[in-house]
Amino acid sequence: MTRLEVPARGHVLAALACGWLTAAGLCLCYLGVGRLIDQVVSEGAIDWRAPALMGAGIALAVAGVLGQGGASGKGEAAAEISVRARIHRSILARGPHGDPHAAGGPVTGSLASLATDGAARVAAWRGGFLGRLIASVTTPLVVVAIVAVAVDAAWAAALLAVVVAVPVVVGGFQRLFRASTAAYQTQSRRLAALFLESVQGLRLLALLGAAERQSRLLAAESERQRRATMRLLAGNQLVLLITDVVFYGALIGAGTAVALARNASGAISLGTAVALVLISLLLTEPISVVGQFFYIAMTGRAAERQVLHALAGTGRSAAVPPPAAGDGGAAVELVAVTAGHGDGPAVLEGIDLRVAHGEMVALVGPSGSGKSTLLSVVAGELAPRAGTIRLSAPDGGPARPVLVPQRAWLFTGTIAGNLRLADPAADEQRLWSVLRQAHLAAEVQAMPGGLGARVGEEGLTLSGGQAQRLALARALLADAGVLLLDEPTSHIDTRSERLIIDSLRRLRGTRTILVATHSAALIGGADRVIEIADARAVAR
Numbered sequence: 432m433t434r435l436e437v438p439a440r441g442h443v444l445a446a447l448a449c450g451w452l453t454a455a456g457l458c459l460c461y462l463g464v465g466r467l468i469d470q471v472v473s474e475g476a477i478d479w480r481a482p483a484l485m486g487a488g489i490a491l492a493v494a495g496v497l498g499q500g501g502a503s504g505k506g507e508a509a510a511e512i513s514v515r516a517r518i519h520r521s522i523l524a525r526g527p528h529g530d531p532h533a534a535g536g537p538v539t540g541s542l543a544s545l546a547t548d549g550a551a552r553v554a555a556w557r558g559g560f561l562g563r564l565i566a567s568v569t570t571p572l573v574v575v576a577i578v579a580v581a582v583d584a585a586w587a588a589a590l591l592a593v594v595v596a597v598p599v600v601v602g603g604f605q606r607l608f609r610a611s612t613a614a615y616q617t618q619s620r621r622l623a624a625l626f627l628e629s630v631q632g633l634r635l636l637a638l639l640g641a642a643e644r645q646s647r648l649l650a651a652e653s654e655r656q657r658r659a660t661m662r663l664l665a666g667n668q669l670v671l672l673i674t675d676v677v678f679y680g681a682l683i684g685a686g687t688a689v690a691l692a693r694n695a696s697g698a699i700s701l702g703t704a705v706a707l708v709l710i711s712l713l714l715t716e717p718i719s720v721v722g723q724f725f726y727i728a729m730t731g732r733a734a735e736r737q738v739l740h741a742l743a744g745t746g747r748s749a750a751v752p753p754p755a756a757g758d759g760g761a762a763v764e765l766v767a768v769t770a771g772h773g774d775g776p777a778v779l780e781g782i783d784l785r786v787a788h789g790e791m792v793a794l795v796g797p798s799g800s801g802k803s804t805l806l807s808v809v810a811g812e813l814a815p816r817a818g819t820i821r822l823s824a825p826d827g828g829p830a831r832p833v834l835v836p837q838r839a840w841l842f843t844g845t846i847a848g849n850l851r852l853a854d855p856a857a858d859e860q861r862l863w864s865v866l867r868q869a870h871l872a873a874e875v876q877a878m879p880g881g882l883g884a885r886v887g888e889e890g891l892t893l894s895g896g897q898a899q900r901l902a903l904a905r906a907l908l909a910d911a912g913v914l915l916l917d918e919p920t921s922h923i924d925t926r927s928e929r930l931i932i933d934s935l936r937r938l939r940g941t942r943t944i945l946v947a948t949h950s951a952a953l954i955g956g957a958d959r960v961i962e963i964a965d966a967r968a969v970a971r
């Protein structure tokens with residue numbers, strides 16, 4: 432997996448350094464304790480050096496802990512801002528008209544959830560936790576190195592061997608339990624699929640009189656799932672117990688045994704032996720982060736993979752070059768354009784089309800003939816396989832297209848929020864103006880909260896016609912010279928159809944409009960009708 436670029440490297444290194452500082456401080460403090468014991472035992476008096484050593488050690492450890500907390504917090508904040516900004520840019524790159532279900536790309540709604548929860552998880556892992564994790568895992572090596580240099584090389588060498596052997600033993604135990612985790616996941620997936628199918632086919636099951644049977648099957652499957660869960664939990668508890676016992680037992684036991692042996696042989700004093708036993712407690716530091724590792728790192732890495740996948744999806748669609756500016760003679764000009772989807776056959780072949788400024792052209796043709804494909808190509812969503820597309824403003828500069836897809840996509844939020852996706856700076860006056868142009872102002876005024884009325888999951892359910900007019904208003908707010916409408920009146924009530932057609936009539940002359948449609952009323956309102964048939968465009 433390639434890694435997500437996160438601007439938290441400095442903070443991670445600072446957290447690592449602070450973790451080491453804490454370990455070094457605690458080593459000093461314990462050595463001070465050892466010295467104090469030696470003084471009391473052998474001299475019966477205490478001079479200033481032992482307490483000074485302890486004090487200095489505690490000060491270093493406190494500085495390390497505070498510094499690590501600060502660095503982790505700052506790293507997490509920096510990472511979260513950066514990841515969230517990249518996802519926001521990716522959402523904006525899809526545009527207000529972006530098809531949330533564009534081929535191969537992630538659903539825009541899931542991008543929004545990635546930008547909130549996903550970004551926080553990635554940040555907690557890469558910005559906040561990574562430095563602490565590396566510090567904890569490497570603490571035993573730092574401690575062993577300090578002891579080797581400053582106290583007793585033999586104790587350090589013996590403990591180094593144990594420090595290296597323990598993770599290997601624990602890893603072996605965990606591998607033994609991997610099979611039970613896999614079995615649990617398979618069982619889980621089977622139950623989820625069964626539930627989903629039962630809910631989707633509920634009506635059919637009832638009609639067939641099979642609902643009772645299916646519910647008994649679900650109950651049996653749920654019981655199997657419960658048992659698998661309990662087995663997994665029991666297994667996990669055992670792994671945790673073994674891990675704890677092996678880590679604590681081996682490290683503290685070995686640390687104590689070697690220290691006592693060295694003291695018995697006269698190599699180190701009693702105080703130093705006690706200090707080494709205390710220091711061996713520091714060697715168990717990695718175990719303190721294992722639990723957090725599974726939660727923060729696993730969920731963070733999973734979120735990171737999703738973010739990378741989502742951003743890669745945007746990269747592909749952003750690779751479509753924007754249509755070139757023309758000479759100003761026509762608003763839209765297609766020359767010998769050939770286009771298709773993926774590796775499929777060409778849907779459009781050698782299309783030549785000129786649309787004048789302010790003209791409204793209806794694209795007609797049988798279903799599947801390529802009307803939507805043509806609009807995607809003009810919108811810059813789909814790169815043509817051959818040919819040229821030019822969009823120009825009346826003054827000769829480049830013109831911006833905006834596409835309103837067949838299914839109006841509304842985000843959970845307010846009416847104003849949905850409109851402002853097209854122009855975040857638009858004031859209320861402009862919002863009302865585009866709503867009036869789309870013949871939706873009166874209905875929004877009547878909604879509780881007006882522009883602040885909530886739509887989507889926790890709010891009002893707009894009718895298909897209202898949603899389509901809101902999408903049209905949003906496109907008008909984008910202030911694009913070329914308006915591309917994909918079947919704006921299909922699947923909506925006749926009143927909404929009439930209102931949309933009237934809106935488009937009023938827009939004629941001010942915007943260049945290409946509208947793919949089967950509606951006779953809409954076709955009747957156009958300046959010109961172009962039929963797409965056999966992959967070619969023919970005037971009708």
Ligand SMILES: Nc1ncnc2c1ncn2[C@@H]1O[C@H](COP(=O)(O)OP(=O)(O)OP(=O)(O)O)[C@@H](O)[C@H]1O
Nearest residue numbers: 534772773775778797798799800801802803804805
């Ligand atoms: N994302 C896609 N991937 C692969 N093939 C596609 C994709 N979108 C459209 N097609 C294919 O391209 C052809 C033209 O489809 P298109 O949607 O452009 O037709 P249309 O004229 O707009 O149809 P309708 O009137 O039903 O909306 C069809 O054969 C369709 O199956």
